[in-house]
Amino acid sequence: MTVFIQYLVNGLSMGSVYAIIALGYTMVYGIAKMLNFAHGDVIMVGAYVSFCATSYLGLPGWVSVILSCVVCTVLGVLIEGLAYKPLRQAGPLAVLITAIGVSYFLQNAAQLLWGATPKNFTSLVTFPVPEFLAKFNVSAVSLVTIVACLVIMAGLMFFTGKTKMGKAMRAVSEDKAAAQLMGINVNRTISMTFAIGSALAAIAG
Template sequence: MMDILTFFQQLINGVSLGSMYALIAIGYTMVYGVLRLINFAHADVMMVGAFLVFFGVSSFALPFWAAALLSILFSALLGVVIDKIAYKPLRNAPRISMLITAIGVSFFLENIFNVFFGSTPKSFEAPAFFNETLSLSHLVLTHIALIVPLVTLLLLGILLYVLYRTKQGMAIRAVAFDVNTVRLMGVDANQIISIVFIMGSALAAVGGIFYAISYPTIDPLMGVLIGLKAFAAAVLGGIGSVTGAVLGGFILGFTEVVVVALFPELSGYKDAFAFLFLILVLLFRPVGIMGDERLERSRF
């Protein structure tokens, strides 16, 4: 049996891992909201974000915070470039065309990093502060395990403020509801979609940086499994719901950590348990935890 201290220890570790999934899941759910597209290249933007910090520190001797800031900015720009080059020309094409294009962009990013930087995993060095421990009433926690959930909740608050308290947020929600009507009202829908890619890609880069700090090895294929889990988190929470994506990330991360803590001999199957939990939830609630079938067209 798991004692109460061990439970809280695993709870914090699970929420920390889930926060990383949540940051990436937000991008999936927002892009789906405005384009009805599963952007499979999104997880590779996360990978690019982690690599940019790695090269900023190792090759250009930048301070870690400066490399992280530049990584977030370049990742946001990359998201816009992907949209302009790959998705914008296909706005009026069948959705399957955009889906296949998204898969193609994902393969392109993975392979171009594989060619130029090699497939050998690289050790990601972060400031020692993140991995220093803090003792709280017999709980031993790393700083990063506490920082990640706090930053995730802060960014979620900022994002919800933008969505519900600004004109740009109103425009995003309007595009998600009915893009054709928005165009008739004179709003540049493509500009609004670019804003969505900027926000989603920046959050993915933050998630990638946190993941690389917590699990300090990066490689060009690091986004494949993480992206699948983040997508599962978005579906679990109710794809199209930002708060649902965060909740789904927390649940998935907690499930993954607790399964390993309770059944160490099954640690090799932790990914399977996460997806099994997703299947069980969707069997009873196909729209996800915070999805609403009555609001089929409404998003966020």
């Protein structure tokens, strides 16, 4: 029973990470209708920013996560504005090739900055596990990951269903031309989508 609970929580934790990754990826695809191959590389940048903040600057774990979200959000908006926005009316092949190019650029830039050697990443979660879970060998990181995923999903559901920007995103996802005729700023909406998706990538990293 102990082993089953341990594997169950670990599986939910890993699935929560994949869910956070998928949320950011599908937001961009659902609204901008493009496959953002650079999303995985934004996750990598987020992880490195958090690593540098904790290892080199000595910042607390929660500060490194916030810093990672800020950096990745800015990076996502820059990528969208510089690489994808000029191709808004281009064919899918041009957007696909550009996305692959951005991905390669981020990979090689990261290798030049941080090298290719593995990095030791200390845990950002330091609080003790409750006693009734500790006997099942459940780690604090797994608990935080699951709770963070649930909070993010609930927040996104509220954002897309209740806020003005969230409704604008749903409208752009359905029909960009009709949304623009209704007064929605499509370019700003897509940029906001990339910003949120990149922030989620940073959390996943």
